[in-house]
Amino acid sequence: MAVARYIKDEKDQILDVILESGIHVKPSYSPKDLEAIGFSYEKDLADPGEYPYTRGIHALGYRSRAWTTRQYTGFGTPQETNERFKLMISHGQTGLNVAFDLPTQMGYDSDDPMSEGEVGRVGMAVDTLRDFEIAFKDIRLDKIGSGLTINAVASIMLAMYQAVAEKYGYDPKVISATPQNDILKEMIGRGAWIFPVEPAVKLIGDTIEYSMKVLPRTNPVSVCGYHIRESGATPAQEIACAILIANAYIDNVLARGYDVDAFVGRFSFNLNVFGNMWEQVAKFRAARKLWARNLKEKYNVKKPQNLFLRGLFGGGGYGLTKAQPENNIMRGAYYALVAALSGAQTTALCSYDEAYTIPTPHSALLSLRTLQLLMDEMGLRDTVDPLAGSYFIETLTKEMEQKIEEEMDNIEKFGGIIKGVSEGYIQRLVARQAFEVEKGLESGELQKVGVNIYKEGESMEVELHEYNWESAEKQIESLRAVKRERSEKDVARTLKELESATKDGKNVMPYLVECCKAYASVGEMAGIFRQIFGEFNEPSLF
Amino acid sequence: MQNRKNLKILIAKPGLDGHDRGAKVVAQALKEAGMEVVYSGLHRTIEQIVTIAVQEDVDVIGLSIMTGAHIPITQKLFEKIKEKGIGDKIVFVGGVIPSGDISKLKELGVAGVFPGGTPLAETIQFLRSISKKG
Numbered sequence: 250m251a252v253a254r255y256i257k258d259e260k261d262q263i264l265d266v267i268l269e270s271g272i273h274v275k276p277s278y279s280p281k282d283l284e285a286i287g288f289s290y291e292k293d294l295a296d297p298g299e300y301p302y303t304r305g306i307h308a309l310g311y312r313s314r315a316w317t318t319r320q321y322t323g324f325g326t327p328q329e330t331n332e333r334f335k336l337m338i339s340h341g342q343t344g345l346n347v348a349f350d351l352p353t354q355m356g357y358d359s360d361d362p363m364s365e366g367e368v369g370r371v372g373m374a375v376d377t378l379r380d381f382e383i384a385f386k387d388i389r390l391d392k393i394g395s396g397l398t399i400n401a402v403a404s405i406m407l408a409m410y411q412a413v414a415e416k417y418g419y420d421p422k423v424i425s426a427t428p429q430n431d432i433l434k435e436m437i438g439r440g441a442w443i444f445p446v447e448p449a450v451k452l453i454g455d456t457i458e459y460s461m462k463v464l465p466r467t468n469p470v471s472v473c474g475y476h477i478r479e480s481g482a483t484p485a486q487e488i489a490c491a492i493l494i495a496n497a498y499i500d501n502v503l504a505r506g507y508d509v510d511a512f513v514g515r516f517s518f519n520l521n522v523f524g525n526m527w528e529q530v531a532k533f534r535a536a537r538k539l540w541a542r543n544l545k546e547k548y549n550v551k552k553p554q555n556l557f558l559r560g561l562f563g564g565g566g567y568g569l570t571k572a573q574p575e576n577n578i579m580r581g582a583y584y585a586l587v588a589a590l591s592g593a594q595t596t597a598l599c600s601y602d603e604a605y606t607i608p609t610p611h612s613a614l615l616s617l618r619t620l621q622l623l624m625d626e627m628g629l630r631d632t633v634d635p636l637a638g639s640y641f642i643e644t645l646t647k648e649m650e651q652k653i654e655e656e657m658d659n660i661e662k663f664g665g666i667i668k669g670v671s672e673g674y675i676q677r678l679v680a681r682q683a684f685e686v687e688k689g690l691e692s693g694e695l696q697k698v699g700v701n702i703y704k705e706g707e708s709m710e711v712e713l714h715e716y717n718w719e720s721a722e723k724q725i726e727s728l729r730a731v732k733r734e735r736s737e738k739d740v741a742r743t744l745k746e747l748e749s750a751t752k753d754g755k756n757v758m759p760y761l762v763e764c765c766k767a768y769a770s771v772g773e774m775a776g777i778f779r780q781i782f783g784e785f786n787e788p789s790l791f
Numbered sequence: 792m793q794n795r796k797n798l799k800i801l802i803a804k805p806g807l808d809g810h811d812r813g814a815k816v817v818a819q820a821l822k823e824a825g826m827e828v829v830y831s832g833l834h835r836t837i838e839q840i841v842t843i844a845v846q847e848d849v850d851v852i853g854l855s856i857m858t859g860a861h862i863p864i865t866q867k868l869f870e871k872i873k874e875k876g877i878g879d880k881i882v883f884v885g886g887v888i889p890s891g892d893i894s895k896l897k898e899l900g901v902a903g904v905f906p907g908g909t910p911l912a913e914t915i916q917f918l919r920s921i922s923k924k925g
Contacts, residue, residue, distance in 0.1 A: 351807035352857065355834070365834070366860045367807055439810015440833045480812050532882055551910065567812075571908045604907065605889055606859065680815040687816050691910055711891055787832045791818055 253525050253692055268528045270485035270652045275574040277576045278640035286647045293538075293647065297633040300545070301538040303646065310633030315624045316588075317595040319396055319561065323348035323373035325720040326727075327383035332375040336610060338423060345388070346396040346597060348372030348607075349406070354441045356775025361725045368721035371607060372398070375406070376728040377735075377768045379414035390414050394425035396471070396561075401443040402454045403430035405774050408761035411464060415766075425466040427517060430456055433494045434473040436785065437679060438480030443775065446671050448782040452757065454501035456690035459758035461512045468517045470498055471561070478521040478657055481683025484532040485649060488654035490675065491518060491536075492543055493666035499548060509548045514555035517594075522584040523568025530636060531645040532653075533591035535563060536554050538646075539653055555740045562593035569604050573699035574711055577601035582619050589629040590636055594785075596620055606714045643663045673788025680790055731768050739767035748777050798922045801849040803831040803840045805856065805864050813885060813907060814855035820911040825916065837864065841871045844880060851918065856886040881921055885909070907912050 253274070256265040266274040275282075295301065298308030307313055322337055322345065323478050334345055349372040352364035353772045358376050359368045368374050373384060385395075390413075399406045407428045414424045432449040435442045453470060460469040474482075474491035482490065495516055502512055519534070522529055536739065540558040544550040565584040570576040581598045588596045598616040600608035608616070623629045637641045659670050669675040689695035747760040764774050802818045804811055813835060822828045829847045831840055844852050852872075856864055861884060872878050883903040884896055893904045903917045 355807045357807075366863045367858065370858055370860060371808075435809065438812070440804075440811055441807075442809070485904060569892065571906065605887065680812075680819065683812050684816050684819040686818070687911055691912060708890075711889075789830075789832070791817065791822065791830050 253528075254689065255696070268525055269483045269484070270528060270649065270650045272528070272533075272645065272652060274527075274645075275334060275464065278644055278667045280640065282640055282644045286644055288643055288647065290765065291681040293643070294637060300553065301541045302557060303534045303538040304538065304634040304637055306559065306594075308633075310592060311589075311624065311630040315630060316593050316620070316715060317344045318342050318617055319344040319346040319595050319597045320600075320617055321346045321348050321396075321398065321597055322613065324350075324371070324607055324714065325369040325373065325717055326374070326724055327373055327380040327761075329369075329720065330384050331386055331388075333610070334384070337617065338388070338393070341621060342617055344394045344396065344595065347384075347398060349399050351441070353406075353771055354399055354401065356443055356771060356779065358770045358772030359721065359728050361772055366716075368724050370716055374721075374724045374771070375409070376724070376770045377417070377729065377731045378409055378412050378765050379731045379768065381409050382416060385413050385417070388421050388767050390417065391423040394427060397426055397428040398440075400429050400432050400435045400441055401449065402771060402775050402778075403428040404456050404757060405761055405765070405771055406413075407456055407460075407464075407467070407469070408758060409765045411762055412620045417573070421464050422511065423466060424464065425468070426464070427468040427471050429473065429519065430470045431473045431494060431519075432669050433497060433666060434476050434490070437490065437675050438482075442781040444738070446667060447784045448778070450497060450501055450667070451754075452778075453498050454505065455756045455758050457498065457502050457515075458505060458507070458756055460515060461507070463758075468515045468559075470495070470515075470547055471517045471519045472498070473519040475519045475521045475564055477679060478523075479564075479683075481679040481686065483682060484521075484528055484658075485652035486525060486656050486678070486682070487521060488532060488536045488539070488653045489660060490666065491520065491692040492653075493657060493660055495540075496543070496547070497666055503548075509544075509550055510552050510555050513544060513548070513550060514552065514557070516559075518558055518560040519564075520560055520562050521564055521567075522562055522587045523565035523580075526583065526587050527642065527645055528649070529587045530591050531642060531649040532633075533560075533593075534642075534646045535649040535653055537592075539650060540776065559594045561595040561597065562588040562591055563596040564599050566599040566603060569599055569601065570697065571604040571701050572704070572708075573706055574601050575709045576699055576780075577604070578615060578619070581616060582622075585619050585623055586629075591624050592634060594629070599773070602711045603638055605711045609712050609714060611712075671788070673790055676788065677790055728770065732770075735768040740764075740769045743767045744769055744773055744777060747774065748781070751777060751781050797827045798851060798918055799826060799827040799829070799847065799849045800851045800853060801831060801840070801844050802849060802853045802855065803835055804833050805835055805837055805840055805854055805868070806855065806858065806860060806878060807834055808856070809833050811855070813857075816865045817850070817855070817911065817914060818852065821914060821918065824915045824919075829892045837871050840868065841875050841877070845871070845875055845877060849880070851881045851883065851921065854882070854884045854886075856884065856888075859887065861886065862886055862892065862895060862899075865896055865901060869900050883914075883917070885914070909911045911917045
């Protein structure tokens with residue numbers, strides 16, 4: 250939450266600044282610092298669009314194309330979500346980012362006893378293809394891309410997205426979905442996991458392999474340092490985990506005999522923007538460089554465009570506070586500035602009321618306008634990587650690069666990311682870090698406006714998004730109607746085929762698409778996986 | 792209150808939500824304050840939480856709820872602990888709790904509500920005062 254530790258003397262003069270990743274910031278920087286780190290323009294930076302892409306993946310940056318804005322949206326029934334999608338598009342939003350309710354994320358139908366009280370609460374409820382038909386009605390799926398924020402059952406949701414597109418007459422080749430589909434990070438933070446590590450990673454491999462062949466414009470994996478950071482990781486740990494997690498998915502697909510250049514170019518990243526702004530900018534620049542180098546040196550990736558770290562840099566949820574919630578509007582503006590200065594391809598902001606509730610139309614629109622202001626009013630499209638060449642930023646970028654590599658080495662020494670997640674090593678590391686931050690806030694060593702400094706001021710009532718029990722009942726009724734109308738024979742057949750394919754270790758994607766088209770439910774499909782794979786056994790932390 | 796030196800507390804994550812930063816921070820803080828802590832892990836049903844509470848013979852149950860479903864979940868917990876004959880356990884709640892709901896939770900029988908942003912010292916102080924009362 251707080252951005253650095255400040256060591257001060259009794260006159261409030263700053264003696265030292267220690268960034269979260271452990272880097273000390275000096276009072277000033279000069280060419281001598283660049284000399285000391287052996288800085289080379291060609292090797293460390295190069296022009297924008299040139300390897301190692303520290304300055305950005307496109308030569309012209311936002312001149313050629315402004316970022317895509319993708320506010321996280323979805324609640325209640327598919328009908329309500331469809332209306333909110335259209336509202337955001339009418340306000341100039343350029344991509345969708347679908348929020349699913351917890352039962353859907355966890356592979357339960359709306360009428361499952363496990364779903365009670367959660368249907369449509371934190372996102373849209375999806376039981377069958379009928380729900381996607383309603384949610385994406387009148388949305389140009391060939392023009393607008395959709396982020397699908399779901400992980401454990403991302404394979405099912407991607408299959409359903411293809412099914413709805415085909416139903417509305419789109420060729421699967423023209424649609425662009427970005428399922429989040431990063432299960433290892435769910436096991437570190439966020440917690441929406443179902444299956445054990447091995448089959449869960451295999452499902453991700455299936456979606457990558459399938460997209461390569463059938464959904465060429467889809468980005469099958471969005472690797473999320475984001476939630477690992479939200480859970481307590483430092484910025485350096487965030488990137489270290491993200492790169493190692495991405496490598497685990499690459500390894501799964503390589504083991505199937507594919508050429509890395511055939512799929513890795515569709516990977517994207519979701520990274521966090523809260524924290525010390527200099528540290529974040531340096532983090533993104535170092536991350537681009539390290540990802541490109543990792544692909545080139547470790548995996549022998551050939552095509553330059555496959556080396557790009559394309560990312561959604563945004564969110565910043567942990568940086569927002571419940572105290573003095575309107576301050577979050579200003580925080581959001583600075584976070585967005587960080588994302589723009591860092592060359593984000595896609596962005597989204599947490600809304601100011603998210604410490605309380607899911608955003609109202611008003612707060613979601615404020616977030617969108619914040620992003621639009623930067624691009625169209627403040628000059629962030631003028632030139633690429635405007636901070637390049639700063640003695641400070643270049644020194645810090647190099648130091649971040651080293652820190653990230655150190656963190657990667659630590660995880661590798663433990664036995665790698667898969668072992669680290671399976672045995673709870675990473676989770677313990679992150680939980681410990683989160684506790685240290687809280688202690689820092691309590692001791693005052695870390696500062697947060699409205700929380701431990703400048704606490705005066707009026708508290709504010711936030712308009713809450715009320716849970717709608719009626720919507721939940723409507724959703725259950727709609728599921729029952731679909732179940733009455735669908736062909737049980739087709740459902741039984743497609744589910745049976747899915748079951749055999751899963752047992753035989755085949756790629757499940759084509760079978761899931763057939764299940765979706767027969768209106769099999771998410772719970773029925775996930776139920777087959779549950780039965781065959783079992784569930785992840787959460788390592789004990791304390 | 793059981794006749795033992797340290798307070799024993801179950802920190803539980805009911806329901807499908809997996810946001811556990813807060814629960815884990817509180818668990819670590821209570822441990823460091825000398826209390827005995829049992830962490831339920833994620834995705835627990837109320838039945839499972841009550842079973843753990845009985846098996847571990849805890850003094851206090853802390854629920855961490857971030858989804859907005861705190862009222863129905865807490866209601867259900869009280870029904871179940873009464874059913875299992877451990878209705879005397881002290882219950883506290885943390886998470887994303889709008890201020891308007893604090894009194895509603897207290898009416899249900901919750902002894903303390905600690906929304907996100909509450910200083911850890913406050914939660915620790917609350918639990919210490921409870922243990923003295925016992």
